[in-house]
Amino acid sequence: MTAKIGVGILGTGRISDLHVLEYIANPATEIRGLCDRNVELARQKALAWGLKDVKTITDDMDDIFRDSEIDLVEILLPHDIHLRAALGAMEAGKIISLQKPMCSTLEEADILVEAVDGYDRPFKVFENFIFYPPVIKARELIEQGAIGKPISIRIKSHAGYSETEWEVPKSAQDWRQRVERSGGGPLVFDDGHHKFALAWSFMGNPEAVHSFIREVTREDGFVFDAPAMVSFLFPENRVGNLEIVYSPELIINTVYYAQDDRVEISGEKGIIWINGGHGKLGDSPPVILYEGGRFTEFTNIPTGWEQSFILSTRDFINKVCNGGDPVLTTREAREILRFASAAEQSNREGKTIYL
Ligand SMILES: NC(=O)c1ccc[n+]([C@@H]2O[C@H](COP(=O)([O-])OP(=O)(O)OC[C@H]3O[C@@H](n4cnc5c(N)ncnc54)[C@H](O)[C@@H]3O)[C@@H](O)[C@H]2O)c1
Structure with missing residues (x-):
C-alpha cells in the first residue's frame, strides 16, 4: 500500500457527493480514481469536488481494478451490479466498501458472504443511519x-x-x-x-x-x-x-x-x-x-x-488503518437484507x- 490509501469511486451518481466528503478531508486517504458509465458525469464530479489530479477517470470499472495505486474501492452502483462489482474488486485484491443493500437478492448475498469469508482484506457493507x-x-x-x-x-x-x-x-x-x-x-x-x-x-x-x-x-x-x-x-x-x-x-x-x-x-x-x-x-x-x-x-x-456518511466512512478508514471489524460485516448485512x-x-x- 502507498503512504496514503488510494480510493476509487465506482458510480459517481447522486449519493457519491456524500461519500467523498470524508475521503477528501481525511489525511489518510486520497481519491485516485472515478468510474461511471457516464464518464462525463465522473469528470464533472471531479471538478465539483475540487479534485484536480484524479489519475484515472473512466467508464470501465476494470480500469479501477487494474490501477495499482487504488487500494480501496467504494461501490455506489445500482443494486443489481453490486455482486459483480464486489467480486471484481475482490479478484483485484482491493479493500472494499459496498453500499447497502449488499445485493438485490438473498441468493446473491449468500455468494458474497461465502466469498468474503475467504478474503483477507477489509470488506465493509456501508450503512450510515x-x-x-x-x-x-x-x-x-x-x-x-x-x-x-x-x-x-x-x-x-x-x-x-x-x-x-x-x-x-x-x-x-x-x-x-x-x-x-x-x-x-x-x-x-x-x-x-x-x-x-x-x-x-x-x-x-x-x-x-x-x-x-x-x-x-x-x-x-x-x-x-x-x-x-x-x-x-x-x-x-x-x-x-x-x-x-x-x-x-x-x-x-x-x-x-x-x-x-x-x-x-x-x-x-x-x-x-x-x-x-x-x-x-x-x-x-x-x-x-x-x-x-x-x-x-x-x-x-x-x-x-x-x-x-462522514462518521461511517471515518470508522472504516480507522478500521483499515488500525484493525477491527467493519460496520457492517457481510454477515450482519445479510441479516438486515433478510429482515x-x-x-x-x-x-x-x-x-x-x-x-
Ligand atoms: N446510504 C444512503 O442513505 C443511500 C442513499 C441513496 C443511495 N444509496 C445507495 O447508493 C447506491 C447508488 O445510488 P444512487 O442514488 O447514487 O444512484 P445513481 O443512479 O444516482 O448512481 C449510480 C451511478 O452508477 C452508474 N453506473 C451504473 N452502471 C454502471 C456500470 N456498469 N459501470 C459504471 N457506472 C455505472 C450510473 O451511471 C450512476 O451515475 C445504491 O446502492 C443505493 O441504494 C444509499
Missing part, C-alpha cells in the same frame, strides 16, 4: 441504562414535499422503479434497509416479520411502496414496527431527499425519541429522554444527515414470516 449522531447519542443513553432494557422500537418514515431538496436524476429514479434492478420497493426495501438496520442495532435480529405494503403514485409518476406497516417480533417478547407514509403536501426541511424519520424506543423505565433523519420537521430537539418522571432534551448534537426481504415476502404471501 446507525452512525447518525442522534442515533449514536440514543445508543449511548441505552448503554448507560437510561431507559432500562429496550422493549419496543417504533420507526416512522415520512416522504413528503420540499422546495429545498436536492435534485435526484431521472436515471437514479428509473432503476429504483424496476424490481429486477433494485430488488424491491424504493421505501420498504431500498430506503427501508436503513430502518431495518436501526431496528437491528437497538434490538438485534427479529424472530418474525409481518407487513402490509400498498402503493401510491407521486405527481410525476414515481410509484412509492406506501403506505406501509411492518411489524417485528424480537426474542424475549420485544416488539417493533416501521410505518412508512407518503404525504404529498407535508413540508420537509432538507437539502437532501424530501423524507424524514423519527424513532421511539421504549424501555423498562424510560423512553427515547430521535426526532429526525434525512431532514427536519420543524425545530424539535434531536434526542429527548423521558426517565424518572421528567423529560431531558439533548440539543448539542450535529443533525446534518451528511454527518452519518427487509421478509417484509416484502410477508406482504406478497399475506402471512407472518418466521426467520
